[in-house]
Amino acid sequence: MMLDVGCLDETCLQKLANEEVLAIRLKHFLPGPLARKIGNKILAPGFEGYLNAPSIGRIGMAFYEAQNQPPLIEDYFERASANTAELRARCAPYSSPVDTLRCLLDEAWPAGAHLETLYGRKMYAGLSRVVKPGVCFLAHHDIFAKDAPDSFQARSLEAQFACNLYLNMPTEGGALQIWDHDISPERFDEMRGDSYGIDPALLGPPTLEIVPQPGDFIMFNSRRMHAVTPGLADPRLSLSFFVGYRGNASPLTFWS
Numbered sequence: 225m226m227l228d229v230g231c232l233d234e235t236c237l238q239k240l241a242n243e244e245v246l247a248i249r250l251k252h253f254l255p256g257p258l259a260r261k262i263g264n265k266i267l268a269p270g271f272e273g274y275l276n277a278p279s280i281g282r283i284g285m286a287f288y289e290a291q292n293q294p295p296l297i298e299d300y301f302e303r304a305s306a307n308t309a310e311l312r313a314r315c316a317p318y319s320s321p322v323d324t325l326r327c328l329l330d331e332a333w334p335a336g337a338h339l340e341t342l343y344g345r346k347m348y349a350g351l352s353r354v355v356k357p358g359v360c361f362l363a364h365h366d367i368f369a370k371d372a373p374d375s376f377q378a379r380s381l382e383a384q385f386a387c388n389l390y391l392n393m394p395t396e397g398g399a400l401q402i403w404d405h406d407i408s409p410e411r412f413d414e415m416r417g418d419s420y421g422i423d424p425a426l427l428g429p430p431t432l433e434i435v436p437q438p439g440d441f442i443m444f445n446s447r448r449m450h451a452v453t454p455g456l457a458d459p460r461l462s463l464s465f466f467v468g469y470r471g472n473a474s475p476l477t478f479w480s
């Protein structure tokens with residue numbers, strides 16, 4: 225169900241796309257101490273909460289937060305390049321690991337990989353996500369077409385992968401849980417009501433539970449339900465973006 229890989233290549237990406245595996249993990253993409261160091265640099269100037277999930281912190285804005293509201297969608301695109309610059313500045317003198325991952329995915333995929341364009345505008349890739357100790361990141365799925373229902377671009381995805389590079393981890397907990405069974409978008413929206421997610425206990429035991437180490441990179445099928453267990457003592461920081469897949473002959477695309 226999970227594939228440990230030594231590098232990102234076409235074969236492992238295809239296994240994820242074909243749903244032969246739920247997740248792939250590249251252990252020690254960054255050495256642990258370097259991951260923590262970059263993590264602390266990113267956290268130092270502070271961060272804000274998600275508009276629609278205030279218990280989760282973030283630097284940059286996720287497209288998901290715009291929730292189909294034109295003024296927020298405008299904000300998202302307006303801030304995209306400043307958010308990219310901000311992440312690079314916080315990582316300096318190290319390169320932003322998201323930039324490196326974008327290059328590696330482009331190199332690994334025969335048709336290449338590039339930033340997603342939506343409504344003719346470049347999207348932002350590289351959200352820093354902070355989950356404070358004791359907070360459960362509720363179970364949810366991520367489906368681009370739900371966030372941009374009027375977009376052919378979003379509807380044309382054949383698969384969507386959540387990509388996370390873990391920088392800081394709590395001393396205990398903070399596990400990524402993934403469930404194999406699908407919940408339809410309609411059923412999930414009914415279950416969650418006004419919340420962004422649902423109590424993971426409603427889903428029974430997860431198919432996969434991974435406690436990432438600082439420096440690990442994990443890619444998983446974001447259309448499957450997933451959640452993060454509460455952590456102890458330290459904040460859990462990851463750099464997060466999505467990869468869109470439109471078949472083997474098409475480029476992969478990135479956005480947050």
Ligand SMILES: O=C(O)CCC(=O)C(=O)O
Pocket residue numbers: 366386387388399400446450452462464
């Ligand atoms: O932080 C994680 O392990 C997963 C977060 C998540 O929900 C996502 O990347 O879509």
Ligand SMILES: [Fe+2]
Pocket residue numbers: 364365366386446450
């Ligand atoms: Fe998610």
